[in-house]
Amino acid sequence: MYLSRWCRSAAFTKANSTIITRHASSQPRSRIHLPPPFPVIESCPLPTCACRPAPTNLDIDREHSLNGTMAVYAEQVLVSTGRDDWKSRIEEEDEADFVRELKGLLGRGGKFCDPYYNIALTNSSFSPTDPSSGTSAYLLPSFLYVPAIPTSKSSIENFVKAFLQPADLHNTLNVLSPEQKKLLTGDPSLQQQFLKVVDVDDILVLICGHNGRDRRCGIMGPLLRSEFEEKLRMKGITPPTGTPVQGPHDKMVHSARVGLISHIGGHKFAGNVIIYLPPSMKSNALAGTGIWYGRVSPEHVEGIVNETILGGKVISSMFRGGIKKGGELLRL
Template sequence: MPEGLPIDHEHVLNGTMVGYAQQLIVCTGQRNWTSRIEDDGKDQGWGNLVRGLKSLMGRGGPYLDPFNNILVTNSSLKPSPSTTNHSTASALLFPAFKYIPSIPTSIDPSSTTNSPTNLKTFIRAFLLPKRLHATQTSLSQSKQTSLTRTPELQSTHFPDTIDISHSPTILICGHSGRDKRCGIMAPVLETEFQRVLRGVGFDSVGSEIEGGVSGGVDAPNHANVGLISHVGGHKYAGNVIVYIPPKMMVRSSGSGSGPTLHPLAGKGIWYGRVEPKHVQGIVDETVLGGRVVTDHFRGGIDRNGDILRL
């Protein structure tokens, strides 16, 4: 544990997680970013994706919805080799548990079609809510339709989307451009998570998300581990998010019993004040056992986007 870091050990962690409907994990291949991630990645596909989402879903954007908070987060996970220029980017989406290797970053305001080269198509396919909040029923029917997801666009325009059904994803805030505490803690925790996960049977652990068993986003015995940008609560470093895939199984402790569905399948669990000495316990209890470590619990999200509290 690095010494001298001003970590808040006084406040209760439960309930300190930011509320969100979905978290988009943008694959940058970098391990740190500027303070405002929308100012980073000039002439990079991932940078254009973040800026485009902010312009379309942020203040003044056509898809602004105060009840649909999309948490856009940069990560050290490497983008697909197909994203060779500034026009496409790769990302993981939770709690939908999907990997979209090629997302268009261009915005064509004159387009009225569902062109796959239009970022609006991606937003309408994945990021808009399935249904609007009850207070929005007073909006015109056309406005309600424009703010509601069109899921059939996923298969017609993003056929290469991969479901993350079996591989857990562990994300560690390492954004030293925002706060040195996470910048110092994250690499230490990343190394320890990789070591512990390999020790319990994950043959492939890391930020490579293409290429089969050696780095597939949903390959057998694989775990995705990466650093991410600011998610709030730097004073609670280290901050760790554990996403348990919807089809992950656990071995039953009963004699002669087969594997059963993971108790936290399809959920994301946020932890704070994580030190290297806690990593083995988090892997044993949460990743393998399906139990929440209450002393570190900041909050969570289920497959429907509902926020979890203790």
């Protein structure tokens, strides 16, 4: 679920029309193709050991280019639900007060709607720290874990202001009043209201397994989760115990959390996998980034573990896009 890109107001419409006019041109522009600012290999290496068989009865799009099919977003809010599947619209779940309120604030017509700062709101199978204390969520690619977000309206509004708004607005929003600008600008001082926020030091492997939305991901998700867990374990990368806690960031071998997530777009490209490599992986060229892959099958998992998670290389044939801290997008 992607929020903010659908919101509109008279001021935003005026700003958008200004952009269109400014960039309109009858003359084509030449483009200089520069190499991507990260290591790349063309295709995924063949597996060297046995892997689970891939389903053969899924309608997977294998024709269109994957590059650039990742939705544009500044931050992904990954909600810990402890469940493997959800209703097609995650806000319709019985215990989705946090998701519903957040969508209301950031979505179309919402109080904090900013068309230039898109937030991805996603459920995950990771267990919350303490459900009685509120919602637990990962913030990526900020690589933060917030263990307890109270579900009152005022607390969720403070959460948005503390973590999910930019320090500076897009320059086309200069047409807004000072009050409107302040409403859409973040206030990091509010972060102190949220206790025990920690830096994420684990590798995160997120696999769309949203069967309630599309059977292709519903079938591929659990299969890929088992494959990733096995192939990571073979490399000595094991799951951490419990939910994230603050710890040292100079480990030579990181632990990895592998989980299922809700809809991220592109079901026709199943399996869809997002890999977040923490900034503490200093020797990895992709440290501090999120890498999106599509058309992932079990036979690709060993190669992804070796080349991307351990080797810091993007596999271009499967690459949907990427993101760095601060919202900088990665493209081939």
